[in-house]
Amino acid sequence: MVKFKNVSMTLIDKGWSGDKKYCMTNAQGEKYLLRISPKEKYEFIKKMTDIQRTVTALTVPNPQTIDFGKCDDGVYLVQTWVFGSDAKDIIPHLSSSDQYSYGIESGRLLQIIHSIPAPKNQVNWESRFNQKMNSKIQSYNQCEIQFEGSEHLINYIKANRYLLANRPQCLQHGDYHIGNMMIEDDKIVIIDFERYDFGDPWEEFNRIVWCAQISPSFASGMLDGYFNDDIPDQFWRLLALYISSNLLSSIPWAIPFGENEIQTMLEQAKEVLTWYDNMTNTSPTWYTRKC
Template sequence: MPIYDFNTRILIEKGWSDDKKYCVTTPYGKKYLLRISTIEKQDRKRVEFEMMQCVEALGVPMCKPIEFGTCDEGVYFLQSWIEGKDFEEILTTLTDTEQYSYGIEAGQILKHIHTIPAPNTQEEWEARFNRKIERKIQMYKDCPIKYENGQFFIDYINANRYLLKNRPQCYQHGDYHVGNMMIDYDGKLQIIDFDRDDFGDPWEEFNRIVWCVQKSPLFASGMVNGYFYGNVPMDFWRLLALYISSNTLSSIPWAIPFGQSEIDTMKNQAKEVLEWYNNMQNPVPSWYKGA
């Protein structure tokens, strides 16, 4: 379906992606999501398209990949349009039972996504992630703004790096949290925005759970319990605390170009994380409700 066959093209302003996103409509009234990227991203976007086809083949409820190609504006990527609501907006209006149930469902969907293996050529996780850690610690040290008690994150990372050894790797959505989910008009959870997909430790995928917790600790607890079928290993909690510490360190230098509002958001988030983990002394966060 050539992208010039659309009757309407409405720009979508939401999200952090560099892609231009549009709701487009065919002459027959069918809607699609159209994403357009710069031509430099052609190879990256082709891989993303192919991996989304693999995820769709598993039966994952998602924005489905329809067509990929080049156009005058760069690289285009056509996906199915989901009629529904942003899950983030309705989550807190649901009952406690519903929040937890959707969390279970999100965890089981993620477990399904993680059945796609990483290529054999993938670099060993320990070496790769340690490089990332070093870069993030250095970014934080060079940053003019520091967290109150930020050293707790660095100390925890350094004491628990050994957990990275021999970690398995798989396909990752790359940004799995409530902000990248929808509820369709049948009440079914749908997963969107695969544009940060990658390969890595499946447990690292939970590093965005911070955003879920801030909306609903019950949803976040359900997500963990759904993924592990209620039997959560202690090493998961230890590694998750390491991944969240690493992410939190780099959040403050990331926020600076976006202004004081984003800086304040990240400072508050770091403070909250330290409270959950009792200054990184307890690897099981206080928000977690057991299975």
């Protein structure tokens, strides 16, 4: 980071990655995002920066890499600063129509991201995700904290595994929801690609729960934008499968972060089970198509 001498740094205490993030300001007042990661993440982050350049070339707004390399603390990554506000703080205060419009935009951006194919040697999705679901069910069953209605999720998973057969795979952002979007110059900027992966494009919507809790209009718009107002019936069944799998793993995930996160996940599970009427309906109650 030779070019970034004589800078001031402010710690950014957000996110769950474990990386250290800073707002770095140089003598000219120019701001950058600095991320420090463990040294073993070097190849992963190198690949991530390549992916972000590809995504940028496809006109998806996201932070650009300025500098990247190894340092005494691990791996450093310097990216452009997004001069905007968190979408989750802005969108809920807009009109329902504007919330929906931003959702449409987010869906169309995701459509572009998913146009990037997975490597040809990618492991079969059905086998891969079945293993993942088995692991999540096992972890939940061994967890000291259980929630009412979890049996409905497990039963739904068991009855709908067949939907995973012959699913296509592509680039996934890995954590695509309103919490990883910013509004800059009235446009959405997609941030935090550090969970990127390759898999079923429809699995990417497993985080839409966070969007729907904040703004059902935004979440509805995201789906309509992605599917060009023509959502396949099979999507709803697969979405319910992916959300069921995610909910089961959310409690074991939350325990190390303390009581507040545990309660957040328990409340989310309760709300999702209400949306799906204990998994007897595959279309969530928050979805409203704009006429």
